[in-house]
Amino acid sequence: MSKPTLPRVAILGAGPIGLEAALYAKSLGHPVTVYEANAPGAHVERWGFLRMFTPFGMNVTPLGLAALLRDAPDRELPADTDLITGKEFRDAYLAPLAESSALRGLVQPQTRVVAIGRAGWRKGEPADPKKPLPPFRLLVRDPRGVERFDAADVVLDCTGTLGRPNWVGDGGIPAVGEVAARQHAAYWPEDVRGARTGHYAGKSVLVIGAGYSAATAVCELATLAEVHQATWVIWLTNGPRTQPLGRIGGDPLKERDRLAARANSLAMRCDGNLEYHPQAMIDELVCGGPDQGFRVAARLAGKPTTWDVERVIANVGYRPDLSACAELRVGEPAGRVETDEPGYFILGAKAKGRDSNFLIQDGHAHVRRTFAVVAGKPGLDLYAKKAA
Numbered sequence: 001m002s003k004p005t006l007p008r009v010a011i012l013g014a015g016p017i018g019l020e021a022a023l024y025a026k027s028l029g030h031p032v033t034v035y036e037a038n039a040p041g042a043h044v045e046r047w048g049f050l051r052m053f054t055p056f057g058m059n060v061t062p063l064g065l066a067a068l069l070r071d072a073p074d075r076e077l078p079a080d081t082d083l084i085t086g087k088e089f090r091d092a093y094l095a096p097l098a099e100s101s102a103l104r105g106l107v108q109p110q111t112r113v114v115a116i117g118r119a120g121w122r123k124g125e126p127a128d129p130k131k132p133l134p135p136f137r138l139l140v141r142d143p144r145g146v147e148r149f150d151a152a153d154v155v156l157d158c159t160g161t162l163g164r165p166n167w168v169g170d171g172g173i174p175a176v177g178e179v180a181a182r183q184h185a186a187y188w189p190e191d192v193r194g195a196r197t198g199h200y201a202g203k204s205v206l207v208i209g210a211g212y213s214a215a216t217a218v219c220e221l222a223t224l225a226e227v228h229q230a231t232w233v234i235w236l237t238n239g240p241r242t243q244p245l246g247r248i249g250g251d252p253l254k255e256r257d258r259l260a261a262r263a264n265s266l267a268m269r270c271d272g273n274l275e276y277h278p279q280a281m282i283d284e285l286v287c288g289g290p291d292q293g294f295r296v297a298a299r300l301a302g303k304p305t306t307w308d309v310e311r312v313i314a315n316v317g318y319r320p321d322l323s324a325c326a327e328l329r330v331g332e333p334a335g336r337v338e339t340d341e342p343g344y345f346i347l348g349a350k351a352k353g354r355d356s357n358f359l360i361q362d363g364h365a366h367v368r369r370t371f372a373v374v375a376g377k378p379g380l381d382l383y384a385k386k387a388a
């Protein structure tokens with residue numbers, strides 16, 4: 001008797017979690033395709049100049065390590081305790097995994113999934129409970145821009161959130177002028193003391209945000225100002241706290257805690273070349289054109305204030321892009337991998353929705369949970385099996 005065929009799995013995104021999901025699916029015997037709009041690990045590469053808070057051993061799995069060492073038993077990998085940069089992680093782990101014999105032929109780089117529906121079904125139509133659901137139908141755009149349809153029984157959306165930065169305006173909507181100014185401000189981490197020094201040294205820079213990325217920008221700019229003394233930093237956060245960053249009591253990630261402590265201390269002292277304003281509700285972010293500076297208007301604890309600055313760094317987080325699955329029963333994710341669309345799962349950073357406190361380790365748990373649900377075996381855990 002021939003073995004029953006397992007569901008075909010389509011994985012969107014070859015970041016740390018998409019690649020891990022592909023290894024897991026392959027190990028279980030599923031037919032798998034991974035679609036990656038850019039290069040594998042592209043989002044990690046984007047902030048790759050930063051040192052990670054989590055040690056290498058927390059970012060990898062037994063499946064991933066086994067796949068790499070199977071191809072090259074003498075491969076030198078970072079030690080489990082090493083704190084490497086995002087780029088080093090991409091180069092040492094993600095890129096070789098995408099090219100490993102375990103995933104050979106399964107990862108399609110520069111291939112974007114544009115839209116997903118179900119064959120012969122439209123959103124809003126009642127589904128016949130007696131019939132199996134029709135397969136997913138994926139509109140895919142290949143590296144030459146040619147479009148085609150692919151089919152899958154299970155879709156794992158591992159597309160992250162980095163592609164869609166939040167707006168700075170009060171209420172989560174754009175401030176006046178922000179839509180046009182977007183291309184001139186920085187919404188992703190900036191390599192302030194590396195490749196982008198020339199852009200920031202000696203400039204007035206307004207930083208918006210109360211997370212670790214904004215804190216990193218502020219600390220790096222403060223260090224830059226020690227050498228380039230005309231550098232002036234204005235830091236706006238919307239929280240009510242007197243200190244910009246909440247510290248995690250007994251944070252096991254020491255570098256993360258050190259960053260929060262340093263940023264808070266800079267904000268509280270407000271010495272050197274930095275001013276800090278909490279409770280800032282931003283109403284206007286207008287740019288005069290390339291290199292023409294910005295006018296930013298906000299209410300500080302209700303009091304209208306404006307600034308004219310040369311640079312703006314808006315590190316205000318990211319949100320999930322749900323446009324590709326708009327024709328499915330998929331709502332904004334908030335921590336669960338399951339969605340209302342049977343067979344459609346959201347894993348990795350995107351599963352947390354707008355909550356930026358995601359670690360790669362959380363995504364490995366998503367992978368394990370998803371395949372336990374797909375297999376209908378709550379105890380299924382390849383990591384436990386490999387570790388035994």
Ligand SMILES: Cc1cc2nc3c(=O)[nH]c(=O)nc-3n(C[C@H](O)[C@H](O)[C@H](O)COP(=O)(O)OP(=O)(O)OC[C@H]3O[C@@H](n4cnc5c(N)ncnc54)[C@H](O)[C@@H]3O)c2cc1C
Pocket residue numbers: 012013014015016017018035036037038039040041042043044047050051052053054059111112113114158159160161162163189213324347348349350358359360361363
């Ligand atoms: C500055 C910063 C520092 C961080 N530091 C750490 C850390 O130290 N430790 C830690 O554990 N975590 C850290 N994180 C969090 C987390 O590790 C990353 O966000 C991680 O990249 C999330 O992995 P992911 O696989 O879910 O998604 P991503 O890495 O975001 O990958 C998504 C992939 O999907 C692709 N894609 C998007 N849309 C489509 C589409 N329609 N079709 C096909 N492909 C698509 C993208 O090109 C991308 O390659 C950090 C995050 C940031 C922003």
